[in-house]
Amino acid sequence: MLRGDKTVPVVTVKTKFQVTIPQEVREVLGIAEGDLLEAKVENGKIVLTPKELIDRRAAAFRRMEALGERVRKRLAREGMTEEDLDRMIEKEVEAVRTRRYAGRG
Numbered sequence: 001m002l003r004g005d006k007t008v009p010v011v012t013v014k015t016k017f018q019v020t021i022p023q024e025v026r027e028v029l030g031i032a033e034g035d036l037l038e039a040k041v042e043n044g045k046i047v048l049t050p051k052e053l054i055d056r057r058a059a060a061f062r063r064m065e066a067l068g069e070r071v072r073k074r075l076a077r078e079g080m081t082e083e084d085l086d087r088m089i090e091k092e093v094e095a096v097r098t099r100r101y102a103g104r105g
Contacts, residue, residue: 037050
């Protein structure tokens with residue numbers, strides 16, 4: 001009942017088992033060409049659910065940007081520069097390497 005009446009759109013299974021989602025259904029759900037739908041069977045019915053895939057690289061990049069922003073704000077609050085942070089990181093990396101490889105060689 002998408003239009004307020006009691007009619008429900010019916011679709012036909014075509015060659016290659018394709019169906020066309022009625023325009024009124026697409027509009028209600030905001031489905032566009034190329035969108036992904038999860039297809040599953042529930043209680044003997046086909047259920048199509050719109051899905052969004054997350055680009056893992058883009059998501060990781062956004063997390064790194066957010067982390068960088070938080071670090072910059074903290075550095076500013078503590079009166080440190082990014083160069084100060086770089087030196088601290090280099091010093092810690094060297095300490096880890098020294099501990100890890102101590103006794104080898």
